[in-house]
Amino acid sequence: MRLLRLLLPLLPLALLTAGCGQDTSAPLLDFISDGTSLTADRTLTVADTFQVRIFAEAREGGPGLKQLTITAQERFYRNPAQSRFVDPEPLVYFDTVFTQPTPPSKFLFTNRFSTSTNAGRQDWKYTVTDVDGNKATRGYRITGQPADSINPVHTYSVRLQAPRRSGSRAVLAAERGFALPAYATNQAGYQGWADILYVSSPTGPVLAAPTSPAAATAPVLRVNRWQQRRATELAASPLTLGEFDAITTSAGIANAVAGVTLTVGGQVPVGLNKAVVFRTAEGNEGVLFITGVGTAAPVDLVMTVKILR
Structure with missing residues (x-):
């Protein structure tokens, strides 16, 4: 993985806090709202491609950032009553460990992904971990409701x-x-x-x-x-x-x-x-x-x- 492609120049940005709360020992992790990027749950009738931008930063005086992990858990349906695809646990979609011994204090990452064309849902989680093992997590759910979901x-x-x-x-x-x-x-x-x-x-x-x-x-x-x-x-x-x-x-x-x-x-x-x-x-x-x-x-x-x- 070419990390330099992922760590983009950091500019003054408006941050939108989403998902679960964070404790004061954890790093900061937020979805960025720029008018086009996904920041919250979404329900679709037609599959789409989304962009998600996340910003992570170590707490003031805290340890540097060690790892970014993205997971997704999926459940789709052959028809409204019959389960077709079920992931028993979240699957790792992306995982990177930052260069040591000088880990970054902050980074910006963009994830572009395509949603499923089936009826069902995708639960996405983004987790950043610092050098001391403190974690912050954000997430959202994509729900698909296509009109032809019962067509064989x-x-x-x-x-x-x-x-x-x-x-x-x-x-x-x-x-x-x-x-x-x-x-x-x-x-x-x-x-x-x-x-x-x-x-x-x-x-x-x-x-x-x-x-x-x-x-x-x-x-x-x-x-x-x-x-x-x-x-x-x-x-x-x-x-x-x-x-x-x-x-x-x-x-x-x-x-x-x-x-x-x-x-x-x-x-x-x-x-x-x-x-x-x-x-x-x-x-x-x-x-x-x-x-x-x-x-x-x-x-x-x-x-x-x-x-x-």
């Missing part, structure tokens, strides 16, 4: 960023319905969500399974260090946009998958108006269609995904 086919749009840096959202958690930054998949818990990666290869950019050769050599994602690599199956598909749009049922997805030969640990070249079919490690099938490609290399991808709930 989960349809959503997502942007995958080319893996330029650790914050690039280049990893698709297909069932959960959002993209993850590279630094989240440094953590073991989030490696279990990673179905499809956007990486480079000797022949150009590809969508790849975590077990593919292209993923193993991806420098930013560092997949070769992962504790868990999901065996997603992938294949290119001849589907046109019209044929893709016509898929609205589980049978339609099954027919699209049956029309190609899937490869465990596969990797598929990407391009505008290209379709890819896939099967997750649990056997859940889906199809995606690339509807947009960026203009500056390495390009970002915009795609529509359809997967069985």
Whole structure:
């Protein structure tokens, strides 16, 4: 993790206190309100990408800051009555220990993340720890209430960023319905969500399974260090946009998958108006269609995904 990219120049800022109270021995930790950044709970009917800015500072005369940890705990639903995804405990999303023996007295950090396209909730917690072990925590809850939450086919749009840096959202958690930054998949818990990666290869950019050769050599994602690599199956598909749009049922997805030969640990070249079919490690099938490609290399991808709930 390049810490210098995260510790931005500190300017006079208006701080908004949120979340749990702090004791006088703990560091100061606040969400920053700048008109666009998230500072409190939010309920959504459409998935979105948010920015959260946090400011941490050691107490006057207190010890320096040692660590920043971000966790998320998720519960999403197949339908309003049936639990689909449940994290039994919070998963570490980001964790960094500051350089010793001269720890910082304050820092500013920005977290950009995509919310799930499923119905359910995400509970986020930010914890800063000082050298003496004193802690301060702030948090918020994102609640998703999409209109199509009981449709058996989960349809959503997502942007995958080319893996330029650790914050690039280049990893698709297909069932959960959002993209993850590279630094989240440094953590073991989030490696279990990673179905499809956007990486480079000797022949150009590809969508790849975590077990593919292209993923193993991806420098930013560092997949070769992962504790868990999901065996997603992938294949290119001849589907046109019209044929893709016509898929609205589980049978339609099954027919699209049956029309190609899937490869465990596969990797598929990407391009505008290209379709890819896939099967997750649990056997859940889906199809995606690339509807947009960026203009500056390495390009970002915009795609529509359809997967069985």
